[in-house]
Each structure stands twice: as structure tokens, then as C-alpha cells.
Amino acid sequence: MTYEPLCLTDQANEQQLDMVRLTTPIVDHFETGDFEQCQSAITAYEKVLGNDKFSSFYLRQCLHHQQNPDAFSGCIVLEAK
Secondary structure, eight states, rough: OOOOOOOOGGOOOOOHHHHHHHHHHHHHHHHHHHHHHHHHHHHHHHHHHSSOHHHHHHHHHHHHHHHHHGGGOOOOOHHHH
8 A cells, every 4th residue: 555645644634634534445445345335435535525536546446346356456556647
């Protein structure tokens, strides 16, 4: 797992705290292959923070792996940021 630091915890604003709180279940459910729960977590994320590259990317990954379960390894390899 790779994490991207946002800021020091004691300096985090509400949006940053929401981002951490809402991204954790997305990643956790994805890693275990629970794509339905991952999609529910994405919906919760988007209700608070809106649709963005992160949520769209994980949603595409969920849909792909639901259709291609044999291709799932629990890992995502990023080729570009």
C-alpha cells in the first residue's frame, strides 16, 4: 500500500479529514475484492466530496473486476499519475 501525505494531522482541515475518513473504506473493500461494498463506499465519498479522478478510477476498477474476476489480484499498478 502506498499513501499520499496530505498534511500534518493537527493541521488538517475538514475536507482533508473527510477525504481520509471516506477513502479508507474504498481502498479496504477494494483490496479484499468486495466490489459491492467498495461501490457503496465510493457513493458515500462522492456525496461528500463529489466525483473526482480518485472515485472515478476506483469505480472503473470495480466494474472491470466484477466483469473479469479472474484478473483480480488485489493490486493496482499505476503507469502514470
